[in-house]
Amino acid sequence: MLKKIIIIGGGPSGLTATYDCAKRKIPAICFESDNMVGGISRTVERNNFRFDIGGHRFFTKIRQVNDLWDEVLGEDFLLRHRLSRIFYNGKFFNYPLQPANALSGLGLFNSFLIGCSYIKSRLFPALPEENFEQWVTNRFGSRLYQTFFKTYTEKVWGIDCREIRAEWAAQRIRGLSLWSAVVNALFKKNTTIKTLIDEFHYPRLGPGQMYETMAAKAKEMGGEVRLNHCVKELHHKDGRIKFALVSTQEDDICQEGTDFISTMPISSLITSLCPCPPQKVLEAARSLRYRALLTINLLIDAPQQLPDTWIYVHDPGVKMGRIQCFANWSPHMVPDKKSSLGLEYFCWENDGLWSMSDRQLLQLGKKEISSLGLIDTDKIFDGFVIRMPKCYPVYDEYYANHIMTIKSYLQQFENLQLCGRYGLFKYNNMDHSILTALYAVENILGAGHNVWDVNADDEYHEEELSSPESG
Ligand SMILES: Cc1cc2nc3c(=O)[nH]c(=O)nc-3n(C[C@H](O)[C@H](O)[C@H](O)COP(=O)(O)OP(=O)(O)OC[C@H]3O[C@@H](n4cnc5c(N)ncnc54)[C@H](O)[C@@H]3O)c2cc1C
Structure with a gap:
């Protein structure tokens, strides 16, 4: 039977699926609800200044993904040097931590106490190891945990570190202890890891350029990408998705397809299904939380x-979690002799911070950056706010059960593939999101990949000491 693939979402995963289908000459339509592509990995332009939603480093150990990025962007895919530091207690600490730098920042006595608390944790580990605090403390000692993990992690997640599953820490900072971190830092033998840490790739005009180009190239090869098309309902019968109800700026359209690839948040997918899933599946979907x-x-x-x-x-004196200096990501992100900062605030949708007016938020940002004393704030001449409601899938103590309930319900749909970060409710970076999309297309063609296994057990994340990345 001739295939017609309907792809929901024009972020990195949806566009990868679209691009891959176009290369294979399989008819595919990608529906993107927003007026631009790129999803969370978009680049927003304002008066010739460009901003990511957070900074998006391109780094991967997956060959297919690297090849794809190179193929799409060619010479515009720059190799950049990374300098990232932690600002704590009025001082900068290199990140990844370097023993000599950390020692001088923390002071000898404090470092001695950190060593003692590490030995204590090794002798008397907290067991069973269930939460983030226990996981980190067992490997780094409680004092280092308090200094470099707790505050930032709680800013990112907005919950006590004891409410975050140990599994999340294991996924983000796997296989590392204070001892191995010190050994790594002193005798950096692993050049692959070192390169992953010190350098990264980045499109000349920001990550959006990668996905705008991918969409354009997919279209040139016959693929379709329709902006301002929001998939509201997915109608199914006898274990097959039959058609999508898509709302556009003018009206609603019904789009039939032989196969469907969903990158929309899994919770939205569940509530879009017609007829409705059973109550317990709906409950599971509604219970999944996302940090904004x-x-x-x-x-x-x-x-x-x-x-x-x-x-x-x-x-802890400021609400801000991270500062992005986009001119250092790529000099083409700002006009000549100008610069920009992206201040990141982690919050819940509709909490106090989220609900502040843009004017109040701009005042807050300027006040906080000024209180840190890092730049001359007199030169700030404009600013704007971007709100992203679903950014971080929250791995709380219940999420795994909810996902299991949802997965077992969705198994009945033989022509539905899930992929991406929110499509799978997995803390996937771009490369893993993209790999799941490549697998989704191959599955439609008969392969048997399990997309849930991607990013489950391959050695990948930054093997370095300090707070886990918040990408
Ligand atoms: C702050 C931050 C920093 C990050 N930094 C990095 C980094 O440095 N490196 C890295 O590799 N990764 C990073 N990531 C992860 C990266 O952003 C994601 O892996 C990637 O964007 C996921 O792509 P996706 O296509 O699965 O999802 P998204 O990017 O969310 O794209 C999904 C798209 O689907 C659309 N959509 C949703 N619902 C519908 C609907 N009903 N109908 C039609 N369209 C719909 C959305 O509008 C969106 O465009 C970061 C993430 C965050 C939040």
Whole structure:
């Protein structure tokens, strides 16, 4: 039977599926609800300044993904040097931590106490190891946990570290202890890891350029990408999705397909199904939580004042979690002799921070950046706010059960493939999101990949000491 694939979402995973189908000459339509492609990995332009939603590093150990990125962007895929530091207690600490730098920042006595608390944790580990606090403390000691993990992690997640599953820490900072971190830092033998840490790829005009180009190339090869098309309902019968009800700016359309690839948040997928799934599946979907992100983006009439690509702000005195210096990601992100900052605030959709007006948020951002004393704030001449409601799938103590309930219900649909970060409710970076999309297309063609296994057990995340990345 001739295939017609309907792809929901025009972020990295949906566009990868679209591009791959176009290359294989399989008819496919990608519906994107927003007025631009890229999803969370988009780039937003304002007066020739470009901003990511957070900073998006391109790094991977997956050959297919690297090849795809190279194929799409060619020479515009730059190799960039990374400098990221932690700002804590008025001081900068290199990130990944380097023993000599950390020692001088923390002071000898404090470092001695960190060593003692590490030995104590090794002798008397907290067992069973169920939550983030126990996982980190068992490997780094409680004092280092308090200094470099707790504040930032709680800013990111908005919940006590004891409510975060140990599994999340294991996924993000796997296989590392204080001892191996010190050995790594002193005798950096693993050049692959070192390269992954010190350098990264980045499109000349930001991550959006990668996905805008991917969409354009998919279209050139016959693929379709329709913006401002939101999939509202997926109608099914006898274990097959029959058609999507898609709302456009004018009206609603029904789109039939032989196969469907969904990258929309799995909770939205469940509530879009007609007829409705059983109550317990709906409950499971509604119980999944996502952490939101808002960025306060500042335009500055001066060259870049900081050397960093980004800074983790561990200081508990400010709400800000991270600072992005986009001119250092790529000089083409800002006009000549100008610079910008992206201040990241982790929050819940509709909480106090989220509900502040843009004007109040801009004031907050300027006040906080000024209180840190990092740049000359007089040169800030404009700013704007971006709100992203679903950014981080929250791995709380219940999520795994909810996902199991949802997965076993969805198994009945033989022509539905899930992929991406929110499609699978997995803390996937772009490369893993993309790999699941490549697998989804192959599955439609008869392969038997289990997309849930991607990013489950391959050695990948940054093997370095400090707070886990919040990508
Ligand atoms: C702050 C932050 C920093 C990050 N940094 C990095 C990094 O440095 N490196 C890295 O590799 N990864 C990073 N990531 C992860 C990366 O953003 C994701 O892996 C990637 O964007 C996931 O792609 P996706 O296509 O699965 O999902 P999305 O990017 O969310 O795309 C999904 C798309 O589907 C659309 N959509 C949703 N519902 C519907 C609907 N009903 N109908 C039609 N369209 C719909 C959305 O509008 C969206 O465009 C970061 C993430 C965050 C939040």
